Amino acid sequence: MFRKSISSVLITAVALAVILTVTAIVAYVSRSTYHLALDQEKQAMSQMIRTTNTALAVYMDGTKTLVETLAVQQAVTEAFAGDPTRAKARIREYIKVYKDYWAILLFDTQGKVVAGYNAKGEDMAGLDRSERAYVKAILGGQDLFVDKELLNAKSGGGEDLFVFALARAVKSPDGKLLGGVGAFPRWEAFTRAFIDPPRFGDRGYGFMFDAKGRFIAHAMDKSLMLKDFSDQEFVKKALEMKNGELFYDWKGEQKYMVVATDTDTGWMICMSAYVSELTETATNQRNVLLGLGAAAVLILVLAIMLVISRLVVRPLHEIEGFTAAIAKGDFKAVLGTRFKFEMKSLAENIRTMVAELKQKLGFAQGVLDGFVLPCTVFDKDNKATFINPHMMQALDQEGDPKAHYGKTSGGFFYGEESRETITLKALREKRRLDSEVEYTTGKGRTKIFNVTSTPINDLDGNLLGVLAVWFELTEIRSQQKKIEAQNQKIAQAASAANTVSDQVASASEELSAQIEQSSRGSEEQRNRTGEAATAMEEMNATVMEVAKSASTAAELADKAKAKAQEGERLVDEVVATINQVNTKAEELKTDMTELGKQAEGIGQIMNVIADIADQTNLL
Template identity: 40%
Template structure:
């Protein structure tokens, strides 16, 4: 019974120990799996961090210096990594090195699976193959992350290569079950990628063994097999991210020896507890640190990709809570600044474009596309060369490119010819801009269309030339008007002098006529006395003869003065006609001046605001021309009246001359009669009667002559007044001509 009890207890203990050891193996497998997954997450995070570094993007754009420095610094501070580099979309390394300090730039990795995977899948990838380093002294594997530009496009990638054997030394080589139990790992192809005991098996294909094929087929679980005549148990599990399989293997008798050796229970239990604690700590660390950090990385990655609506999910404790708060504040500030910048760009109502440091377009607005006759959507022009955008010539060195190279603001005026053949005068202002670290980000250009301004300037220049030409013509006409006015004033002055002489002669004629009238009355009185006193007829006849002689002399003087008055009046009529011709010339000049002033006003109106001053001057010239025309009409009317009066004077003077001639004949007849009276006294009565009759006729003729002379006197006075008015009018015309000269001079100076 005791033996049975011992056997039962021993058997139960044996089975219990085997079961316990099998569970321990499972836990160890899970622990190693968790460690591998955490390790993979860590290296993926590091790859993402390097990929999101600005220096990686800069390296892909031609400046690899910063990325090289960063990678060298990373390798120096992380001895668990063999190499790191940045490669472009063709798989060519642009920056990177290995742990030996070898520069890998320029090497081609286009044949590597991880290069094609990261460029096609556009996410972090891990190579499923463990590789031997070029030095042959270490085992490595590849982790690659995509590098994106500002628009989220994958333009290359980052590759890092951790030392795989250093990880297995820490987490696999020291894992033991019993005295002989150990762990190892296979890849999905059945090759040994880690072995705690026999390093010679590394990368050896084990698919020739049945238990290996069982592992590859089932993926996870436990199994038994025989190895070198001894029974073995193993537990295995596949890591989904890589396809790698973690295996713990031990001999059964080695596992059962623990049941016999009770003294080792506590040690084994301690080891198990330690492993459990490690697994627990790893799990807690994963939940408390790694997972929150990964969420933060995911959040930061979405923000980096331009998803500003992303929110940081989950709850955070301790320092991670503070980090989450700071990250939220940073993102909010970033959104504010980017929103402000985008708002400023969208608010620009002038043609504007931004060129990046690679001389390609980063941003354009619709106003620039309209000006440059670019009908496509704005997004179509992002990434094209600035020369192609601005000048339809990809090879042209634009002002924006120069501003970036010279790091200075520039401006230029140029003639731009569009695809449709339209020619425009353009002013371009461009200035470079930098980030807060002073790194060149590109240049901003504003295009201003000056075409309409240049057209208006040319029109104003031509308008000024036409106005200047009109001013010269007006100046010439004003000089002609002034000269004509001066000649007219001289002629009127001469006519005024002749009118004074006419008035003086008319006064003398009136005096002579009064004397003749008195003489005629005396003849009539003597004739009456002769009729009463015939005895004294001879004496009276003799006296009559004397008086008749005086009458003849007076009439002759009157005839001479009347003839002179007629000639003067004819000259006055001629002068008046000359004045009329001059006034016609002045009227024509005034009409031309008014026409020129009207043309100048029209041209000034076309010039707009620039010709407003000329419009005022032209209006003043037009008013002066109108005043000149009115004055010319008034002078013409006065001269016409003067011509009519002069004609009347000539006619009256002719009649007076005829009357004087008649009086002369009568006086001669009276003389003959008186001589006959002296010799023929017997006929005195008849002759005295004839003398009385002749005296009556002479009295009537004398009255007619006296009336004519009064009329001539009045006409002469009227003529003198009209000539004075004409002189004043001509002086006014001369003054207007001077004012016209002054206005034209002011217009010319303007």
Template identity: 40%
Template sequence: MRQIRINTICTVSITASVFIIIAVLVAYVSLSSYRMVSGVQSEALDQTARLVAQSAQNYIEQSVDVATILAGQEHVREALAGSPRAAEEVQQMLHTYVKSFPSYWSFFVFDVKGRIVAGLNAALTDMTGGDRFDRDYSKAIFSGKDLAFSGSVMGATTDPTMLVYVVTKAVYAPDGSLLGAVSVCPRWSDFTAKTIDPIRLGQRGYGFALDTRGRLIAHGTNKKLLLKDLSGEDFIARAMKAQKGVIEYPWEGEKKFMTVAAIPATGWLVCMSAYDAELAAPATEQSLVLCGVGLAAIALLAGLLTYINQHFVFRPLRALSSFTEKVASGDLKAEMQGRFRAEMAAFAGHLRDMVEELKQRLGFSQGVLDGIPTPCGIVGPDFNMIWVNDEICRLLEKTGPRDSWTGQRSGLFFYDDAGRETLSDRAIMERKSLSLEFDHTTPSGRKLRVAVHTTPFYNLDGALLGSIAFWNDLTEIYNQKSRIEAQNETIARAAAEASHLVEEMAGASRRLSEQIDHSSQGAREQSTRVYQTATAVEEMNATIMEVAKNAAATSQSANTAKQEAQSGAHLVTQVTAAVQSIHEEASRMTGIMSDLGRQAQGIGTVMGVISDIADQTNLLALNAAIEAARAGEAGRGFAVVADEVRKLAEKTAQATTEVRQAIGGIQQGTTAAVSQMEEAGRRVGEATDLAHRSGEAIAQVVHMVENAGDQVHSIATAAEEQSATSEEINRAINSISDIAAATDQAMSQCTAAIADLARQARDLEKLIAGLRSGA
């Protein structure tokens, strides 16, 4: 069979490739044009939907502003508070609004019971008295919302073809309580007639709007569908769920696009719908033109590319193929033949650099492996040895050239058992590094303790190349460890014996310390008791001295008292005369206080009359204020004056009450003073009689003081003798206290010595514990 030349293959391939490229290009451009046109048209649809939705939002916000202005009117609050006159004024104001705002169907105000207190529609029908309690917007206001919208549009009462919606604003009293609400009803049909109905997308596209329940509230072409529930349609359900964006759906066998935009204030949706065929018509025409141009370009490009590829691509490629074949067969000294142009020259240069780099890397890798001083071997992915160094051959007692061991099973090389799985085999299978310490016996019977660490390695593409294993001989380290452990056991036994002795010594120290503490405590108690006795003797001695001193002083005082008693008898006579004078002055003061009480009663009577006058003035001011209120604006000034008079009367009544209370206090004080002065007179009489008796008693005191002086002199002499005896007792007790203090000091020194011994025992015990832990 004749072999097909690469030139023929390339020519056919290039022609087919050019055809495919042109075909793909035409298809891509056609598809891109279609997508671009569809995207532009979809964006236009979406932009239109957003603009209409924004217009609807602005229209609704204007309605909110109108409702807010009405809700802020003072007459509206007064009407909702129950003022009939204010209700009439609000009705007149709403009549003006209906005439001034033709885009609104009605305005009305309702209270917290839902009853309309004022209202008017475009037909000038009075809506007063109507009930709006069960409407969704009124329920929202009653539940605490400040602003509410109707859930959907509705037909006007007098004109069902006119669709309206309701915007409701809450009205509050100055104290914050809800009085009711103001509702305005814009004409939704007028808005859609200007914004949605005129829109045409292509030949059959149109716009429409949906409320939150999926009812159609606007349609650009079919008004019969208004207020019809379309929520059961799949594309309507998708639009209500998405709330925005572009939706593709089939309709009567054709593909349609629909863009959706939400009105933020109400949640209603504005939709723009158009047929895909009408939107993509320009792209279809462009695709037909591109197909014709593409077929003409295919023939021209195929011939040109075939000639260029033959002279500038395939001939240099054959030369490069010959060179790479030689290198692949192991001839790293092969030379590249031929002439190369453009990118082929760069390709040839890169290929030469690649071969040189390959030589460098192979030489580097071999040098690294030969320089490893640790016993090492490499196991291939097939679990055979692919490289070993001299160190591992010596460790495992392998004789002969190291190259003779390559290609052997890893189990046979390491353990002389071809069926045994090695740690490197496991690392290759598990594709992770592994480490293991174990005992190994060489062919000569030598026992080794080795640590093996093996790590898989990969090429740059992630393909497994093998696992390199390092064997470390730990035999000497483990022998040293055994010797250290034996020494530690010896130290631990000695430490255990020393610890036992330390514990016994510490126990004896504690017992001795407790006995010394007990003896020291007894000495301290003895010293304390002796000190208390000495203190008591000193206090007794001081008391005796004080008695003697007081007895002497008392004797002297008795003589002085005798003289003073004699002087006192004379003074009693003078006191009697003075008390008689005080009695006479108290009688006169009693009469004066009685007169003062009668005068205070007269003042109280006058203040009662003033209080009655203030009450009458207050009553007259209140009547004047009532009459001024009835007079309206004309009596407003007089009402201010009457209010000032009423306040003055209240202040006068308050002042008279305070004065009356003060006079009452004076009357009570004078009455009490009269009683006290009478009592004082009686007491002065009694004092006069007592003064006479005192004179007689003082004479008897003079005689008794003389007898007491003699007795006190005898007591002073006995106290001085007792004081000398107590001084001798105090000196003996001080000697006993000094002996007890010396005993206590000696006991304290013994306690310190025992504590120091116990501390040294604890330090020794810690040292032994450290030796145990180190062992």
């Protein structure tokens, strides 16, 4: 089957252009040659008919001269006077000399032949010709009569012999009509010399009509003589125009005819020919031109085919093969260097384009290959086109990732081709979507992933597909739960520490109140017990320091609680704060222990003071 290609289109276009050009040239030349040839033939036929018409006039003039010469001769006058001897001899001599005459005769005023002979040598004297038109015309007063109709004179051998009559009046010196001289030329003498010979093409010929439309001459068919063709359209036109030219159809073919009319007889000389034969030279030339044109077209088309094949088609095939290989992913394909002209620039541009394409595709592939997170690329039909090993590992799937190419996102992730996924939704809505999903892997393990699906568009904004990135949060969520539990414990410990601090502060306040009461009770003895007062002040300062330490411990506990509530980012600080709280707690414990000891000392002092007071009271 024919396959349309650039070569076929180019060759067809060029061939059509050449064919149309050659056809136009051939048509123009043929038309010009046709009209030139037709005009030349028409001129030739017109020249021939003018010559024939002139010849007919000369022929008629010759006959007229003959009868006029006879009419004035003394021998003719003697014949009308009763002595035809010399006239007969003269007529017999004329018949012998002028072979183109059938008969020459003299007739009197009664229409009787006085002297005359025909071509057979028969004496025509005594024959009655009074009913003949030429006799009536002369006897009717005409000086010269030219018969407008042919006469059929039998030759004796059964053949038709056509003649026409031409008569001249013979008069005495005083002008009295004596009779007439009649001559009967053989019509075939003229037609044989001027009508029969001309040929125009293979079937063109001459013929004549009389004024009634009857054939009086025909170069090809003598059987048509004196047959009436006045009902034929071309004859009607010829009779109407008298002189000129016309085209007519004859038996399905076009003919051309030139007509000239003799003024004396009204006879029409016609030269007719088939137009196809008149222009045969032009037709032959047209055929030769067509042959030469066809050969030129063939040569030009072959040459153009060769040039197009070498300069266009072959380079295009190489470029097509190269681009097809690139399209199939064979980036190692090499484009040849045997290009010329524009094809060389085109090939260079394609090499540059492919190099740029390789660079961009290499960069994109490198980015995908270097992607350390699990990722998958789906096309606009939700079919997987890329799956990296990290995705296979994250989903606990084994085998070649390429084995899953072509699956839908639901089919790849969940084994259900029509399942709705975040990736499919992002593809449909053409926007980036994020979601945290709990996923059961192929090995039955439950994992938590943060799924991000981002649409991919080309430079024109057309959707190409979607990139799905799965970031595993399983360990993070597990650590988060542990941190939250630990934070809970820390909060509980801080709360307990705060309670202890409150109790210590309360005890310290009660102790301070008791000390103050003791101070007021022993105010009177303060001056006398300076050493005891100094000791009490020191003890009071120590108690205030303890209270301050307890307050500091409470603040640290509050800070520890606040830090614990900040979450996983401040875990390390919380731990450090807890350590500080523990340290402070140890210090507090030590201080409390020391405070206890000091309280015991104060108690002892108070006991001493009480003893002293008692002794004082006793005193």
